[in-house]
Amino acid sequence: MITGGVAAFKALELIRELTVRGMQVRAVMTEAAERFIARQSVAAVSGSPVATDLFSPDPSPHTELASWADLIVVVPATADFIAKLANGFAADLATTTILAAAAPVLIAPAMHSNMLAAPATQRNLATLVKDGRIVLPADFGRLAGGDVGLGRLLDPSWIGDAIELRLGGALLDLSDRRVLVSAGGTREAYDAVRYVGNRSSGRQGWAIAEAAALQGAEVAVVSTVDSPLPEGPVRVVRVESAFEMEAAMVEESAAADWIFMAAAVADFRPAEAADRKLKRDGVERLRLELVANPDILGRLVAGRRERQLIVGFAAETGSLASEVERKLATKRVDILVGNDISSPATGFGALHNQVIIADRFGGRVELPLLPKLDVAQELLRQAERVSRQLPQG
Numbered sequence: 001m002i003t004g005g006v007a008a009f010k011a012l013e014l015i016r017e018l019t020v021r022g023m024q025v026r027a028v029m030t031e032a033a034e035r036f037i038a039r040q041s042v043a044a045v046s047g048s049p050v051a052t053d054l055f056s057p058d059p060s061p062h063t064e065l066a067s068w069a070d071l072i073v074v075v076p077a078t079a080d081f082i083a084k085l086a087n088g089f090a091a092d093l094a095t096t097t098i099l100a101a102a103a104p105v106l107i108a109p110a111m112h113s114n115m116l117a118a119p120a121t122q123r124n125l126a127t128l129v130k131d132g133r134i135v136l137p138a139d140f141g142r143l144a145g146g147d148v149g150l151g152r153l154l155d156p157s158w159i160g161d162a163i164e165l166r167l168g169g170a171l172l173d174l175s176d177r178r179v180l181v182s183a184g185g186t187r188e189a190y191d192a193v194r195y196v197g198n199r200s201s202g203r204q205g206w207a208i209a210e211a212a213a214l215q216g217a218e219v220a221v222v223s224t225v226d227s228p229l230p231e232g233p234v235r236v237v238r239v240e241s242a243f244e245m246e247a248a249m250v251e252e253s254a255a256a257d258w259i260f261m262a263a264a265v266a267d268f269r270p271a272e273a274a275d276r277k278l279k280r281d282g283v284e285r286l287r288l289e290l291v292a293n294p295d296i297l298g299r300l301v302a303g304r305r306e307r308q309l310i311v312g313f314a315a316e317t318g319s320l321a322s323e324v325e326r327k328l329a330t331k332r333v334d335i336l337v338g339n340d341i342s343s344p345a346t347g348f349g350a351l352h353n354q355v356i357i358a359d360r361f362g363g364r365v366e367l368p369l370l371p372k373l374d375v376a377q378e379l380l381r382q383a384e385r386v387s388r389q390l391p392q393g
């Protein structure tokens with residue numbers, strides 16, 4: 001469903017994204033949507049005629065569309081459309097189709113921040129959530145007209161991921177969760193421009209952040225690397241070294257309910273770092289002395305708040321299962337996630353991952369090779385389950 005907001009043009013990007021992912025797309029446009037983008041463009045990108053009229057030559061366009069779809073997404077969803085849906089209007093083809101459908105409905109709001117914050121809009125969105133509709137978060141940033149705030153349409157790649165997550169099973173309600181994630185490999189400087197690092201891409205950490213934010217959590221990411229996707233509605237703290245990551249994680253952990261320590265923190269750093277660029281001239285051998293870095297996970301565990309859930313990660317190159325058991329016991333985390341990074345299919349930088357998830361209450365899950373977003377979703381499900389078992393006090 002495409003409704004009449006300035007972000008309507010981004011629906012074209014989403015349709016293309018969904019067709020690339022192998023989905024069939026049929027579009028319905030409201031009358032106002034046609035003021036923003038041409039029906040012909042939508043038809044060309046989706047490869048199907050666009051439906052707009054409830055009273056068309058088709059005998060019953062709304063029930064036909066409603067029963068055809070496995071999932072309905074409203075992109076963008078205007079304040080007006082949200083109000084109509086919340087009140088059960090069957091005012092046009094789009095609203096009537098949604099009312100007639102049994103399929104899950106995802107709603108991606110896009111409007112000026114004041115319109116989004118307006119009590120009526122908030123009331124309507126809460127009603128839709130209560131009715132079982134899935135309301136995706138709006139993004140923050142520059143809005144049409146020049147203001148900056150919350151209300152931008154979520155990036156189409158995120159909406160595509162939300163659709164895939166929902167098609168893979170029921171979503172979680174993380175709207176009362178504050179989730180902290182660390183991502184990427186730390187960079188340990190030995191002069192003003194060079195560092196010792198590792199190959200971690202941060203993809204698994206970013207996928208956890210995305211999945212949590214898509215399901216309503218307030219998310220902060222402490223990362224050494226940029227997100228592979230546009231950042232989306234998460235707060236990002238950029239760091240480089242283990243020391244910087246430690247400071248940021250300790251500070252951010254004060255407000256976190258769940259902590260995913262997915263970053264690949266270097267065990268060692270150069271003992272000294274020159275404050276200028278080292279010169280090559282005449283140097284044939286350079287010795288780097290390495291010293292141990294702080295144990296960030298250990299510090300978070302030592303300072304954990306009551307009922308705060310801490311998830312540790314172990315990247316291993318052999319004997320994964322026994323290392324997971326050993327680290328679960330010694331690190332005193334609630335969940336330990338082990339992955340074998342020796343395989344190119346699952347190692348650093350790969351798009352897929354294969355993990356073992358072990359928790360302190362004896363739960364063990366071995367997942368098959370999955371896209372990192374699906375691994376993230378399973379980690380969030382496990383976190384939800386384990387957090388319910390955490391003792392009070």
Ligand SMILES: Cc1cc2nc3c(=O)[nH]c(=O)nc-3n(C[C@H](O)[C@H](O)[C@H](O)COP(=O)(O)O)c2cc1C
Nearest residue numbers: 003004005006007030032033078079080081110111
């Ligand atoms: C230039 C312009 C931009 C607009 N952008 C938005 C928008 O981003 N979000 C929104 O909720 N409404 C926006 N509106 C208002 C809607 O177009 C209006 O409420 C319309 O009735 C929505 O119809 P629909 O919900 O049936 O598509 C905009 C209006 C204009 C004239």
